[in-house]
Amino acid sequence: MDRTFHPRRSRSIAPLVAVAAASALLVAGCSSSTGGKKAEEKASGIAAGKATTPRMTVALVTHQAPGDTFWDIVRKGAEAAAAKDNIKLVYSSDPNAGNQANLVQNAVDQKVDGIAITLAKPDAMKDVVAKATRAGIPVVGLNSGVSDWKKLGLLEFFGQDESVAGEAFGKKLNEVGAKNAVCVIQEQGNIGLTQRCDGVRKTFRGTTQILYVNGTDMPSVKSTITAKLKQDSSLDHVVTLGAPYALTAVQSVDDAGSKAKVATFDLNKDLARSIQKGDIQFAVDQQPYLQGYLAVDSLWLEKNNGNYSGGGEQPVLTGPAFVDKSNVDGVAAFAAQGTR
Template structure:
C-alpha cells in the first residue's frame, strides 16, 4: 500500500531540504583540504559574492506604509541581492489593483524574475499570467500559500497561515483564555482571514473577528478600546501584526481591561514588550528569511535551474513561538533586524 505522509511531515520536508543544502554549502566552503574542489563546488561564487552576470529582480508586495514587518522582508531581499549580484527593484502597493500595475511595470522593464506576495490573489491573476507569457519566472512569498501553484508560480516561501492560526489557538488553550477578539487590519486579505479561522478551529473558547482600519492607528486603538469597554468578559486580544499588538496594549490600559495581548509577527519593539510582560507571546514567521529566499531562489533558478521544494512543496519559514522562555535568544537578532 502506498504510504502517504502526514500533513505535518509534508510541511517539514522542504525546510529540512533547505537546511541540509545550507549545511553542505557551509561544509564545502569551510573545508581546509577542499582546495580546487571547493572552488569548483562554489562554481559561480567568488569571495562570498556571485560573479554571475548581473540580473534584475522585481519584488512586488502589498506592504502598507509604516509597517516594520516589511522593512525586515526588504532587508533580507537586499542581503540576497548583494550576494547574488542582483539589481533589486522593490515596490509596494496595499491595493490589489496597484500591485497588479507594479507587476506590469516589472514586465515592461524586462526583469529577469519577479517575487510577489498574493494577499488578494484573484486580482493578480492576469498580471502574473502576463509575466509567464513574457517568459519571466515568478515566485511567491509571505501571502498566497494556497494559491501559488494554481497561478503557476515556481516556488513559495512563507508560513501556512491556517496551521499557524491553529497552533495559536492551542497556545491560547494552554494560557487559559476563554473569550478572544481577533483584530483584522485589512479586510479581504486571505492570509489574515486564515489566521483568525485557524485560531477559531482549535481554540476552545469564543473568538470574534474585529475589523479595523490598519492605515489609521488612532482609529484602530479607539475601535479596540470601545470593544473592550463594551464587553468586559474579553480576556484575550489577538492581533495579526506587531504594531497592532503594541497599540492593543494601550487599548487594554485605556479600557481598564484585564485582557491579555498576543500576536502574530515580531519586531524589536515587540520583543521588548514580551520581555516586559506586556505581550504574552508572538508567532514569528521569519520575514527576513522570506525576502532572502525569494530573491536567492530566482538566482538559483536562472543560473542553475534549481527549484527549492522541487516546485511542488512550499518552503515554510514559520510558525515559531516567542515568549518569555526564549525571548532573550531572539532579542539579539531582532536588534539586528533579522527577526
C-alpha cells in the same frame, strides 16, 4: 502542534541552505592549487561568498501598507540575498490589490530576470502573473498565498501556512486559559489575515469575535480596540495579526481599564521587548527575513543551477514558531538588529 516547530522548518529549508553552503565549501576547500580554485569558482558561480554570475534584476512586489515595519524585515532579508547573488533588487509595494498588480506589470514591462510577489489577494494577481509567465519571467511567492501559489503557476513559495498558524494559536489560547478572545483584522479582504482568524476560531474552545480596523490609521486602530474592550468587559484576550497592532492594543487595554491580555502574530524588536516585560503574552514568528532572503535567492538558484525548492510542488515553510517569556531572550538580539 509539533509539525509547526523548528525541527520541521529546518528540514524544509535545508535543501536550499545546503546548495549555498555546498557552493561556499567548494570554493573554500576543495582545491589546493590556484588554477583549480579559480576553475571551481567559475563553475559554482560563487567567489569569496558572493556570486560571480552575470548581473540579474529581480523585482520584489508586496502588499505592504505605509508604516508597516514588518516589511522592512522582509526587505532586509531580500537585500542580503541580492548582495550575495549579484542581483539588482527593485522593491515596490501597495496595499491596494489593483495597484500591486500594476507594479508587477511594470516589472514585466521592464523585462526583469525574476519576480517575487505576495498574494494577499490572489485573484487580482492572476492575470499579471500569467503575463509574466508568457514573457518567460520566473515568478515566486512569499508570505501570503500558500493556498494559491500553485494555482497561479508560481514556481516556488516561501512562508507559513496561515491556517496552520491560526490553529496553533487557538490551541495556545486554550493552554493559557483564555475564554473570550477578539481577533483584530487590520486589512479587510486580505486572505492570509482571514485564514489566521479562521484558524484560531477552529481550535480555540472559547468564543472568538472578529473586529475590523483600518490598519493604515493607527490612532483609529487604538480607539476602535479601546471601544470594543469598554463595550465588552468579558474579553480576556486581544489577538492581533501584526506586531505594530499588538503594541497599540496594549495601549488600548490600558486606556479601557481592561484586564484583557494581548497575544499576536508576527514579531519585531519592540514586540520582543514587550514580551520580555510581560506586556504581551506571546507571538507567532514566521521569520519574515528568511522569507525575503529565500525568495530572492531562489530566483538566482533557478537561473544559475536549475534548482526548485520543494521540488516545485511543496511550499517552504518558515513558520509558525511561538515566542514567549521562555525563549524570547534568545530571539531578542536578532529582533533588535532587524533580522527576525
